[in-house]
Structures are given as structure tokens and as C-alpha cells.
Amino acid sequence: MPRRELLLEDADTRDLTKLAGYEAIGGYASLRKALDMERQAVLAELLDANVRGRGGAGFPMGRKASFLPHPDDTPKPIYLVANADESEPGTFKDREILLRVPHLFVEGVVIAAYTIGSGHAFIYLRGEYLAEFEVVTAALEEARAAGYLGKNVLGSGWDLTVVVHRGAGAYICGEETGLLESLEGRRGQPRTKPPFPAISGLYASPTLINNVETLATVPKILELGGKKYARIGVENSAGTRVFSLSGNVVNGGNYELELGTTLRELIDEIGGGIPDGRELKAIIPGGSSVPVLTAAEVDTPLDFDSMAQAGTMLGSGAVIVIDDRCCMVQLGLRVAQFYMHESCGKCTPCREGTRWMVQLLRKIEEGEATQGELDVLLNVCDRILGNCLCPLGDAAAMPVASYVAKFRDEFQRHIDEGACPFGGESSLAGVLAPVDQHDAHLRSQIEVPGIRAERESLTEAHG
Amino acid sequence: MSGLYDAIRSVAARYPESRSAILPALRLAQQEHGGWLPPEAFRDVAEALELTPAYCRAVASFYDMFHLEPVGRHMVEVCTNVSCALVGAQQVLEAFEGELGVAAGETTPDGEVTLRTVECAGGCGWGTVVVVDHRYHEPVRPEDVAEIVRELRDAS
Ligand SMILES: Cc1cc2nc3c(=O)[nH]c(=O)nc-3n(C[C@H](O)[C@H](O)[C@H](O)COP(=O)(O)O)c2cc1C
Ligand code: FES
Numbered sequence: 034m035p036r037r038e039l040l041l042e043d044a045d046t047r048d049l050t051k052l053a054g055y056e057a058i059g060g061y062a063s064l065r066k067a068l069d070m071e072r073q074a075v076l077a078e079l080l081d082a083n084v085r086g087r088g089g090a091g092f093p094m095g096r097k098a099s100f101l102p103h104p105d106d107t108p109k110p111i112y113l114v115a116n117a118d119e120s121e122p123g124t125f126k127d128r129e130i131l132l133r134v135p136h137l138f139v140e141g142v143v144i145a146a147y148t149i150g151s152g153h154a155f156i157y158l159r160g161e162y163l164a165e166f167e168v169v170t171a172a173l174e175e176a177r178a179a180g181y182l183g184k185n186v187l188g189s190g191w192d193l194t195v196v197v198h199r200g201a202g203a204y205i206c207g208e209e210t211g212l213l214e215s216l217e218g219r220r221g222q223p224r225t226k227p228p229f230p231a232i233s234g235l236y237a238s239p240t241l242i243n244n245v246e247t248l249a250t251v252p253k254i255l256e257l258g259g260k261k262y263a264r265i266g267v268e269n270s271a272g273t274r275v276f277s278l279s280g281n282v283v284n285g286g287n288y289e290l291e292l293g294t295t296l297r298e299l300i301d302e303i304g305g306g307i308p309d310g311r312e313l314k315a316i317i318p319g320g321s322s323v324p325v326l327t328a329a330e331v332d333t334p335l336d337f338d339s340m341a342q343a344g345t346m347l348g349s350g351a352v353i354v355i356d357d358r359c360c361m362v363q364l365g366l367r368v369a370q371f372y373m374h375e376s377c378g379k380c381t382p383c384r385e386g387t388r389w390m391v392q393l394l395r396k397i398e399e400g401e402a403t404q405g406e407l408d409v410l411l412n413v414c415d416r417i418l419g420n421c422l423c424p425l426g427d428a429a430a431m432p433v434a435s436y437v438a439k440f441r442d443e444f445q446r447h448i449d450e451g452a453c454p455f456g457g458e459s460s461l462a463g464v465l466a467p468v469d470q471h472d473a474h475l476r477s478q479i480e481v482p483g484i485r486a487e488r489e490s491l492t493e494a495h496g
Numbered sequence: 497m498s499g500l501y502d503a504i505r506s507v508a509a510r511y512p513e514s515r516s517a518i519l520p521a522l523r524l525a526q527q528e529h530g531g532w533l534p535p536e537a538f539r540d541v542a543e544a545l546e547l548t549p550a551y552c553r554a555v556a557s558f559y560d561m562f563h564l565e566p567v568g569r570h571m572v573e574v575c576t577n578v579s580c581a582l583v584g585a586q587q588v589l590e591a592f593e594g595e596l597g598v599a600a601g602e603t604t605p606d607g608e609v610t611l612r613t614v615e616c617a618g619g620c621g622w623g624t625v626v627v628v629d630h631r632y633h634e635p636v637r638p639e640d641v642a643e644i645v646r647e648l649r650d651a652s
Contacts, residue, residue, distance in 0.1 A: 110512075122577045122616040153512075160519075160561050161617060163630040196510050201519045202560030204615065218515030218545075220558040236512055278621055279579035285621030321578055321616075351620070353579055367578055371615055377558075464581045465589060467560075467613050470601040 081259025088244030104150030123351030270336035319348025322428030324435035372429035383426030579620035
């Protein structure tokens with residue numbers, strides 16, 4: 034299947050970050066088109082396009098938008114929230130979109146807001162993304178000055194306010210209800226669903242939440258027409274996706290491809306294969322939260338159904354390539370450490386379970402686990418799965434259980450040999466995770482003269 | 497201090513409810529207080545948003561970008577999540593530890609630089625990703641570290 038660009042198509046040859054450049058390739062024509070249509074008609078295009086969410090869960094965008102009440106049928110304001118919190122390990126595609134085609138994203142936000150009858154949109158942007166914040170803010174300013182948003186959008190009589198809300202470093206705020214809590218000024222702890230955000234979201238009002246890439250697809254859908262868009266890709270997986278390729282591969286980066294392209298094409302042909310003459314060992318196809326594939330499964334197509342058949346998920350479209358230098362127990366440990374660090378602490382199975390997983394995996398890695406403890410690990414995974422308000426715990430349990438299932442021999446050798454068979458030579462050997470560092474941090478004495486004095490005087494005054 | 501109060505009030509005006517402004521408010525307060533949030537900062541934010549200092553502290557402690565302890569004038573953050581780790585993040589971290597003379601999680605004795613590891617920074621294809629004072633350096637190899645530290649020291 035040929036490489037195909039839709040969202041990033043002109044960005045290789047032109048600077049699309051400025052309004053003039055974007056307008057020169059027909060930018061904001063889709064918005065004009067949408068404003069000439071009834072909201073229902075725009076929604077019909079999205080439904081025809083059958084575009085599925087690019088944030089992770091893959092829910093059809095048009096259907097989600099159709100769950101919101103009609104603006105005339107609710108006394109409450111309707112909100113649109115763009116999820117730009119991108120933090121699933123392996124994923125860096127939204128950043129590419131925000132930095133290179135910010136106006137495409139802004140146009141998508143405006144059209145989506147119009148479609149659901151919202152006058153107020155929020156962009157929840159990952160706090161670490163400073164350069165992206167600057168680019169998106171500049172794009173919004175330009176769009177506002179040109180009348181594409183703000184009061185009386187293009188003379189339509191409809192007003193739209195767009196606010197960029199910067200996060201502050203918490204993976205869980207990418208989960209839609211954790212995001213809403215955070216946006217309301219609380220700790221980002223997920224809510225019980227139902228009610229779903231479409232009915233009761235931001236400030237208990239109907240809210241549509243979509244990923245950056247999903248929203249950036251909207252102008253393209255209107256440009257092509259929903260039916261034509263639906264013909265790109267394969268059945269049940271319409272369109273293109275921006276895949277983030279990383280790990281042990283020659284040319285890491287973001288590549289926009291038609292859905293249905295195989296992992297082999299992405300890794301070997303586009304990514305240049307595995308460096309240093311090493312061999313492919315495993316592939317994480319959709320961000321660190323999804324089950325792993327083995328080298329033998331490299332011909333699996335990158336689409337929703339093929340991935341499901343292979344027992345994994347397309348997730349956030351982040352393909353992490355792993356070569357034969359990597360110890361799978363260490364990989365499991367590092368993945369579990371991340372989710373333990375990011376667990377919001379609300380649900381017991383996730384809060385305690387991820388901790389147990391880390392402890393057990395560390396014991397296995399150090400060659401000190403008994404046979405029974407490997408079973409306990411799987412048992413813990415099992416008890417997390419599906420037992421929490423949000424799938425963060427599952428995001429640790431699913432991949433780790435898959436590493437055991439697909440690389441059982443390697444886990445077994447750690448137990449039988451009483452040591453890591455890689456003998457300190459694994460690519461992940463000794464990696465310091467932030468959870469380890471926090472312990473170190475507490476032990477360390479920070480001697481910052483001026484600041485320390487200030488802190489002491491504060492402690493004296495208020496302690 | 498009224499400068500901070502006014503700045504927070506004006507950010508809060510963008511939201512239907514002022515409590516929504518707590519993250520931007522804490523960010524402003526942290527800038528005002530040399531990169532971390534002393535007890536006083538929580539009182540300022542609480543006053544401006546009509547919340548309690550304890551509430552503000554509870555929210556701040558949830559987020560990695562807020563510091564409840566003093567930090568150095570500069571911050572070096574090394575991603576050690578999977579993609580970066582696979583391509584040598586640990587060696588990059590160790591190079592920084594050697595160059596700065598502190599371990600991850602610590603600040604240099606002169607109060608200039610805090611070094612820490614962070615989870616996936618969102619640049620995985622260009623690992624190892626190192627974030628210096630909120631600006632991304634990608635990819636960073638161990639041999640690039642001395643230069644980055646030199647620039648940092650020169651900037652001080
Ligand atoms: C733990 C967790 C983290 C998530 N992080 C993100 C994220 O960073 N960005 C994102 O768009 N979706 C993320 N999601 C998915 C969102 O909950 C939601 O499904 C998505 O934003 C909906 O947009 P879409 O339908 O356009 O994909 C996350 C989900 C979970 C459970
Ligand atoms: S793993 Fe390092 S930036 Fe994503």
C-alpha cells in the first residue's frame with residue numbers, strides 16, 4: 034500500500050504554520066462550506082466518513098457527536114474539548130500536527146464546535162508542550178483576527194470562544210473524564226461513567242471530547258466529502274493515521290499512512306529497519322498500554338480490525354520497535370513503573386495492583402522470584418482488568434500479561450536460572466524510572482543556599 | 497503581590513468558573529517564587545481564586561510540573577520511558593550525572609541545575625529526549641551532554 038498523506042500532505046513542501054500559507058492551499062474553505070450547511074448535514078458527513086477516534090479508543094467520531102443533545106433541547110451550554118494532552122508512551126503525533134499544521138487543527142475545532150452547536154471550546158494541551166503552545170496560540174490569534182473564530186464567525190451570527198488550557202504533567206489527564214476534572218480545577222481523577230461526557234461533561238454540560246488528530250481530520254472530510262473519505266483505508270478503518278515510530282528502528286519519526294498498511298512496511302520500508310544488524314524481537318503497535326506482537330506478526334496490517342484479530346489494539350498509533358537486546362521482564366517492569374507512577378490513586382485495583390506488579394517484576398528480574406510468584410503476577414493483572422473506573426490499570430495489566438504469554442520462556446529462565454539471562458547486557462538494564470528517583474529525591478539533601486534560607490524563614494513564620 | 501493577584505484574576509476570567517484557573521494560577525505563582533511553590537504561593541493562589549491553601553496544595557501535588565521543594569534555576573529532564581530507554585537514555589542520564597556531579601532528583605550545590613528523570617516527553621522517535629528549561633533537545637546522545645551543560649552554565 035502506498036504511503037499517503039492527507040493531514041500533513043502539503044506540510045513537507047510549504048510552511049503551513051502561518052495563516053497566509055494555509056489559506057494559499059485552500060485552508061478554511063471547509064469551514065466556509067460547513068457554515069453554509071445545516072449542522073445536521075455536517076454531522077451526516079462525519080457519519081458517512083466513519084472516522085474513528087485517533088486518541089486511543091477508536092470510537093466513531095460522528096456517532097459520538099450525535100449523542101449530544103441538540104442545542105435547542107438543552108438549557109445548558111454545549112462544550113467542545115480538544116484532547117491535546119498526548120502522553121501515552123511512544124506517542125508524539127499530535128505534536129507533529131500542532132507544530133506543522135496548527136491551522137488545520139484550529140479549523141477542525143471550529144467546524145466541530147459548529148456541528149454540535151457549541152460556543153465555547155477548550156484545548157487541553159499537555160503542559161510540557163511549550164513550543165506547541167506558542168504555535169497554537171499564534172494560530173488562534175491569526176484565525177481570530179481573520180474572523181474564523183470569536184464573535185460572529187465569518188458573518189454567520191455564531192460566536193465561538195476558544196481557550197487553550199495547559200496541563201501540568203499528569204498522564205491521567207488524557208483520559209477524558211480525568212481531563213474534565215482537571216479542567217474544572219481539581220486533581221485529574223476519572224469520573225464514573227455513565228453519565229458520559231456527551232450528556233454530562235464539563236461543568237455537567239453536554240461535551241464532545243476528541244483527540245487532536247481526529248479534529249484535524251474534520252476539514253479534510255468536508256473537503257473530500259464523507260463518502261469519499263470513507264474509501265481511503267480499509268473496511269472499518271477509514272482514512273489515514275499519523276503513526277509515531279520509535280525504539281530500535283533506523284528512522285524514527287511520524288509517518289502518515291493509509292490505514293491497512295502493514296507493520297513491516299512501516300518498520301522496514303519507511304523506517305529503514307532495525308539498526309546495528311540486530312533482529313526484530315517484538316513490536317508494541319499502539320502505545321505502551323497495548324499487548325505486544327512478536328516478530329512473526331510483523332505482517333499484521335495497521336487497522337482496527339486486524340489489530341483486534343491479533344489480540345492487540347491500534348491505540349494511539351504509536352509503534353515501538355524492540356530488538357533482540359531487550360529483556361522482556363525489564364520491559365514489563367519499566368512499563369509497570371510508568372503506570373504505577375501515573376495511577377491517580379482513586380481505584381484500589383489500579384493503585385495497589387500496579388505497585389504489586391512492579392514489586393513482582395523486580396523480583397523476577399533479580400532472579401529472586403519463585404514459580405508461584407509468576408502466577409501471582411498474572412493473577413494481579415487479572416484482578417486489575419476491568420475493575421476500575423478508567424482503563425489506566427488495564428493499560429499496565431494488558432501489556433505485561435501479554436509479555437508473559439508471548440515470551441514465557443524468558444520469564445521462566447529468570448526463575449530457573451535465578452538471574453536475568455541477559456546478564457546486565459539488556460538494552461534496558463539499569464534504567465532509572467521516575468518512581469525510583471522519587472525515593473532517591475526524598476533521601477537527598479537539596480542545598481540551595483538562597484532558596485533554602487527562604488524556605489526556613491517561611492517554615493519558621495508559618496510552621 | 498497584587499501583580500500576581502491581578503494576573504490570576506485575569507486568567508480566571510477566561511473560564512465559566514474561576515476554580516478552573518488553578519493550573520495556570522499555580523504556574524504563575526511558581527514562576528513568581530523561583531520555580532517552586534512555597535506555602536506562601538498557595539495562600540496567594542487561594543486568595544485570588546477563593547479557594548483554601550490546602551486545596552491548592554492538594555491539586556499542585558497531583559501534577560509533576562509543580563514543585564513542592566526548591567529547585568535549581570535550571571531544570572534538566574531526561575526521559576527514561578521505553579522508547580528512549582531502548583536507545584540509551586540511561587547512558588545519557590549518567591552522562592548528565594557525571595557532568596553535573598549530582599544524581600537524578602538532585603540539585604547542584606550552587607543551586608543552578610536540577611536534574612531529574614521524567615516519563616515519556618512525547619518525542620520518542622527522536623530519543624533520547626532531554627528537556628532543558630521546557631525546551632526540547634532531541635535526540636541527545638551521551639557525547640552531546642557536555643555541550644548542553646556548558647550552554648546552561650554560560651546562560652547563568
Ligand atoms: C489513561 C488514559 C490516557 C489517555 N490519554 C489520552 C491522550 O493523551 N490523548 C487523547 O487524545 N486521548 C487519550 N485517552 C483517550 C481519551 O479518554 C478519549 O477516548 C479520547 O480523547 C477521545 O477522543 P477520540 O475519540 O478523538 O479518540 C486516554 C485514555 C486513557 C484511559
Ligand atoms: S519515550 Fe522518551 S519521549 Fe517518549
